[in-house]
Amino acid sequence: MSYKAGVVGAAGFAGIEAVRILTLHPEFELVAATSNELAGKRIADVYPNFEGVTDLEFVAHDQAALDTCDVVFLAVPHTAAIAQAPALVEAGVAVIDLSADFRLKDPAVYEQWYNVKHTATDLLAQAAFGLPELFRDGLEDLAARRAEGKGVLVGCAGCYPTATSLAAAPAIRAGLAGPGVIVADAVSGVSGAGKKATERTHFCFADENLEAYGVANHRHTPEIEQILDIPGRLVFTPHLAPLDRGLLSTVTIPLGENKVTQQQLDEIYGNFYRDDDLVTVLFGGIQPKTGSVAGTTRAHVAVVLNEHANVIVATCAIDNVGKGAAGQAIQCANIVFGLPETCGLQTIAIPA
Amino acid sequence: MSYKAGVVGAAGFAGIEAVRILTLHPEFELVAATSNELAGKRIADVYPNFEGVTDLEFVAHDQAALDTCDVVFLAVPHTAAIAQAPALVEAGVAVIDLSADFRLKDPAVYEQWYNVKHTATDLLAQAAFGLPELFRDGLEDLAARRAEGKGVLVGCAGCYPTATSLAAAPAIRAGLAGPGVIVADAVSGVSGAGKKATERTHFCFADENLEAYGVANHRHTPEIEQILDIPGRLVFTPHLAPLDRGLLSTVTIPLGENKVTQQQLDEIYGNFYRDDDLVTVLFGGIQPKTGSVAGTTRAHVAVVLNEHANVIVATCAIDNVGKGAAGQAIQCANIVFGLPETCGLQTIAIPA
Amino acid sequence: MSYKAGVVGAAGFAGIEAVRILTLHPEFELVAATSNELAGKRIADVYPNFEGVTDLEFVAHDQAALDTCDVVFLAVPHTAAIAQAPALVEAGVAVIDLSADFRLKDPAVYEQWYNVKHTATDLLAQAAFGLPELFRDGLEDLAARRAEGKGVLVGCAGCYPTATSLAAAPAIRAGLAGPGVIVADAVSGVSGAGKKATERTHFCFADENLEAYGVANHRHTPEIEQILDIPGRLVFTPHLAPLDRGLLSTVTIPLGENKVTQQQLDEIYGNFYRDDDLVTVLFGGIQPKTGSVAGTTRAHVAVVLNEHANVIVATCAIDNVGKGAAGQAIQCANIVFGLPETCGLQTIAIPA
Amino acid sequence: MSYKAGVVGAAGFAGIEAVRILTLHPEFELVAATSNELAGKRIADVYPNFEGVTDLEFVAHDQAALDTCDVVFLAVPHTAAIAQAPALVEAGVAVIDLSADFRLKDPAVYEQWYNVKHTATDLLAQAAFGLPELFRDGLEDLAARRAEGKGVLVGCAGCYPTATSLAAAPAIRAGLAGPGVIVADAVSGVSGAGKKATERTHFCFADENLEAYGVANHRHTPEIEQILDIPGRLVFTPHLAPLDRGLLSTVTIPLGENKVTQQQLDEIYGNFYRDDDLVTVLFGGIQPKTGSVAGTTRAHVAVVLNEHANVIVATCAIDNVGKGAAGQAIQCANIVFGLPETCGLQTIAIPA
Numbered sequence A, B, C, D: 001m002s003y004k005a006g007v008v009g010a011a012g013f014a015g016i017e018a019v020r021i022l023t024l025h026p027e028f029e030l031v032a033a034t035s036n037e038l039a040g041k042r043i044a045d046v047y048p049n050f051e052g053v054t055d056l057e058f059v060a061h062d063q064a065a066l067d068t069c070d071v072v073f074l075a076v077p078h079t080a081a082i083a084q085a086p087a088l089v090e091a092g093v094a095v096i097d098l099s100a101d102f103r104l105k106d107p108a109v110y111e112q113w114y115n116v117k118h119t120a121t122d123l124l125a126q127a128a129f130g131l132p133e134l135f136r137d138g139l140e141d142l143a144a145r146r147a148e149g150k151g152v153l154v155g156c157a158g159c160y161p162t163a164t165s166l167a168a169a170p171a172i173r174a175g176l177a178g179p180g181v182i183v184a185d186a187v188s189g190v191s192g193a194g195k196k197a198t199e200r201t202h203f204c205f206a207d208e209n210l211e212a213y214g215v216a217n218h219r220h221t222p223e224i225e226q227i228l229d230i231p232g233r234l235v236f237t238p239h240l241a242p243l244d245r246g247l248l249s250t251v252t253i254p255l256g257e258n259k260v261t262q263q264q265l266d267e268i269y270g271n272f273y274r275d276d277d278l279v280t281v282l283f284g285g286i287q288p289k290t291g292s293v294a295g296t297t298r299a300h301v302a303v304v305l306n307e308h309a310n311v312i313v314a315t316c317a318i319d320n321v322g323k324g325a326a327g328q329a330i331q332c333a334n335i336v337f338g339l340p341e342t343c344g345l346q347t348i349a350i351p352a
Helices: A013-023 A063-067 A080-090 A107-114 A121-126 A132-147 A159-173 A220-228 A262-272 A322-336 B013-024 B063-067 B080-090 B107-114 B121-126 B132-147 B159-173 B220-228 B262-272 B322-336 C013-023 C063-067 C080-090 C107-114 C121-126 C132-147 C159-173 C220-228 C262-272 C322-336 D013-023 D063-067 D080-090 D107-114 D121-126 D132-147 D159-173 D220-228 D262-272 D322-336
Strands: A003-008 A028-034 A071-074 A094-097 A128-130 A152-156 A182-188 A234-240 A247-254 A279-281 A299-306 A311-318 B003-008 B028-034 B071-074 B094-097 B128-130 B152-156 B182-188 B234-240 B247-254 B279-281 B299-306 B311-318 C003-008 C028-034 C071-074 C094-097 C128-130 C152-156 C182-188 C234-240 C247-254 C279-281 C299-306 C311-318 D003-008 D028-034 D071-074 D094-097 D128-130 D152-156 D182-188 D234-240 D247-254 D279-281 D299-306 D311-318
Touching (some): A003 A063, A013 A028, A013 A322, A028 A063, A063 A080, A071 A080, A071 A322, A080 A094, A080 A121, A080 A152, A094 A322, A107 A220, A128 A322, A132 A152, A132 A159, A132 A322, A152 A322, A159 A182, A159 A234, A159 A262, A159 A299, A159 A322, A182 B182, A182 B247, A220 A234, A234 B247, A234 B311, A247 B182, A247 B234, A262 A279, A311 A322, A311 B234, B003 B013, B003 B063, B013 B028, B013 B322, B028 B063, B071 B322, B080 B121, B080 B152, B094 B322, B107 B220, B121 B152, B128 B132, B128 B322, B159 B182, B159 B234, B159 B247, B159 B262, B159 B299, B159 B322, C003 C063, C013 C028, C013 C322, C028 C063, C071 C080, C080 C094, C080 C121, C080 C152, C121 C152, C128 C132, C132 C152, C132 C159, C152 C322, C159 C220, C159 C234, C159 C247, C159 C299, C159 C311, C182 D182, C182 D247, C220 C234, C234 D182, C234 D247, C234 D311, C247 D182, C247 D234, C262 C279, C262 C299, C311 C322, C311 D234, D003 D013, D003 D063, D013 D028, D013 D322, D028 D063, D063 D080, D080 D094, D080 D121, D128 D322, D132 D159, D132 D322, D159 D182, D159 D299, D159 D311, D159 D322, D220 D234, D262 D279, D262 D299
Parallel strands (some): A003 A071, A071 A094, A128 A152, A182 A234, A279 A299, B003 B028, B003 B071, B071 B094, B094 B152, B128 B152, B182 B234, B279 B299, C003 C071, C071 C094, C128 C152, C279 C299, D003 D028, D003 D071, D094 D152, D128 D152, D182 D234, D279 D299
Antiparallel strands (some): A182 A247, A247 A311, A299 A311, B182 B247, B247 B311, B299 B311, C182 C247, C247 C311, C299 C311, D182 D247, D247 D311
């Protein structure tokens, strides 16, 4: 294995998924999985899916040890990444941040939606955005800097922004969106609500239930608008459904005066993702299923022309913790380290 | 018990739910549950939730017996209701049709979306629309005609139209909708796909999965546009989620130049459903949960002003087989027979 | 409504199910649902299935108010019932205890398994055991005492003991059990783990998972042995499965030298429950399904002769919160108040 | 890749899981996935989890092509393997049979439980039993024969026998079982019922449901008795629970006069599986969870001394399609081809 890797905040769902992928990754060697709360416990004592696989223990945050890593994944709450990233980058580490701290390019927007001042704006300006299919250039720029021995920072896209943007970007970038709002109604599995046991995540309340949440005020709204360059035009409504892992975003884009056929749409989408191994466009009326990508870093996308209402309906299915978080973070790391983009990510979802 | 009731097509999910409600209904006596396929079998042999409750058997279709019923519920595929309703109405029966045959007022629209000619257009013209909270007058008119001994017909709303319209109607009828499309993204449990065992309804494919279907061409589109009087303006996209019963519709309505505050919205919605026992508006940011109404004929509704994008987001949760089908049919029958609207429908969902 | 009812500990799963049933019960009027933690909150704010049904609020424990009730259901943790029952009985209230405090007839056994001294042994001696199909006489004796104006106490059976004993009792009481252990492997839905949000009840850990727990030391062991009079002979192993409500117990009983045919077994079981409206024996190889009784107070039972290994395999499906807790408590109350045993309990599970 | 592999019956759940594993296996190259029904369809059209992974198509059965494979996995119904294995073995192929045809060593037992005559008894006599942790010697003998260029046959253990035997074997082989029956109550996910859409596998019937099936007559009974050498002593009762993949077997073994402590049990079990990478013994009261091994070829085992009833309760969790079928088949193939036993099987279950 070529590179030493650390995961900060390894006990949460995104963190432990990073641990799971890194444990089998051929080029990154996991040397530190930190959790101040669980330090000293075997990972397998907390997540028994690691029984028989590894006896690695969670360790307390240790800056010196992390500074010697080649790459550190920050799977921490927002503001915690702002606190930790600068020193790591300074130490020459490639930092892959899974939090919201380095996603929004405008600190004022960050402050507006997160109600806290951004205190690492210099670093923010240098960060690449971690959604390779849409912003691969920025990541490849980091690869060049890292190759010169410099610390670099990736602010990875959130789960909803990933699925929503992968669905909408080909149409938006092709200039197909007419006037009017763009509506993204997305549905996530319960793992999106995090590891903390709450009433919302209690099986008996989540099971056999559907509900919307964060209506009109979810913090992923400005991130999606930034990615797609549609300021003030997005209506984003997330929903919770009774499954563990999986996220489906359905995006309705008005065409206005623009004309397009289903065949042209298929070509636009097919061409857009032609060179992307982890994003697959489905044709012929086949719709993406989250079950087809659960546990992986893959995305399935489809697009349908709705002539009746003169709109496009684009859909994308991902695993919210995989392509929506840890998997995508490792995909970014692969690029930054000049590895094949799918290195360690060549898994296939369970068929049934 | 005052009235004799029959259920035609009692073996499907909507039919058997009608049987379930009627078995405990204080005023309707179930005298015939028909299923040509299962005739002669005890209902409990097919649906063991009836074990210990009733030894009633499915019977083959018997026109003479049905003609003597006071009320007949048609839980049959479309076109089958067109074939059966006229004779029953002629015989003086109150027919409550759960199929799509008598929902669309314009036979041309029916023919366009269902690819079959409507051959009972006279009856269609007389049918009341079965969504009491929005069209109670029509049902009460039927009550008067029935009281005179005449046969009458109700074409009950579909499951998606019920939830979508209950969410949107107060805003639409208040004239709040500005220009642009109205987007209804709705999610249903698997019972909406019917009793037939298919790949779609196989546990291993439906479980832990989310997907859209019928994108751009679902037949509930014209029905919702008719109910809300928004011709050509609806984008309706249904989705499937891994639960048995429950349907959530999220409707995004552009405001355009219209001005409204959250407080005004709450008042509009609260007033709209003030006298409706089975529809409850939730305030204070509480969102409807399908789990709260599963197994019942109740609907929960909420409305949120999204100032960011200048739209309203209205949501409604129902049980697709309850308020979305059999429960609403019996609610309509209650009205037609002059009974309290909630007669036999006073159930409460399981808390957890 | 004839009688005033209170529920102490109304916020937990068993308590709120009692509230749900009592809200629709024709003879008991719910006047107090206590929860010191949630006092002052509308029940519907905590359990939105009550939205549109009742605006009743949780109240703090108020002994004077409870003393004026005709019946009080104690849905509290063990030891709390010992603390509360004596004063209520003294005040002439019919107390229906859903906790473990008054189930075990021998205080020494209680102390051994619950690690706490029983301090209400006089009351324990007077308590009837709340599992009507097996101990109806004791409940009818209480009815007589209550009719004389005296306070009475029922210690209701636990969920696992209810299902396990209903499965095994006909065979055991018929003397069919030969030497050797009796093995009860039972599987419960997650509601059995209670309302508290924990790692065990987190959707992402409970979903798509099966596990045993409490192996070799579950406290329901002595209760089942007492009910079936099989001291030291029971191996009871509970399991958790990913569903909300439902409990299936599979009991293997060795025959030894005893001879019996399947037909005789069917007769023994059919006769045993002949007069019980809420327990149904299934014949012809049909096995009980928890889905057929979920949300109800019903039990389904079947028995199979396994000639290969010379044992009987008896199974029973219940809703752990219904027949296994609140529903059975109200069934007991019905008997104690001389009401029809199924009063308010005539519900039917959702078919699909 | 060193060896050419074929999967016969690739469209079923076991077959497609073999395809999934082989697609990523570093030493076996999948050259033919047969399905007469689906021949000519892309695998990904049927199982969209393969979209973006492979464009391989199902092919019709082609004996000549299969004869050129190094290894062929038979994922076919019983009797079909008897029909197909002899020619393949004759052609020098290593045949790994996932059906029941070559599991039972005594053809008379096969005929008794499967109601069909065994017509390949010579081959049956040469077949190794495919449960490596318990019968590795036989598989290693085949490796030697295969290395000499001879065709060989493995009859892989069934899913229930695998879990039940892994749980019980250490205790049984240590001579701890006293007189009396051994009770195995096992619970499986719905994938165990196969890909065919039936009422049993319909989401709305399987969801939120628990039931026993095959009581007293399940065909895995003689297989488990053969593995554990406990003729006529096993009571095996399988159950269905609402999850996709996962199988938990709980085995109760009477001790009789035998004496053992929990510490001794832990040692016996720990030593028994000391060299097995895919079976992990859990200690300290930790119970196996199927969620911890779903999607993998791993097994988790625990053992508890129940002093109260003088029995041992041993449990084992597996993925019924993984370690219970396709994963184990490939584990066997690895041994037969002299590869590391876990080659291609080093996956880790999703944590949450």
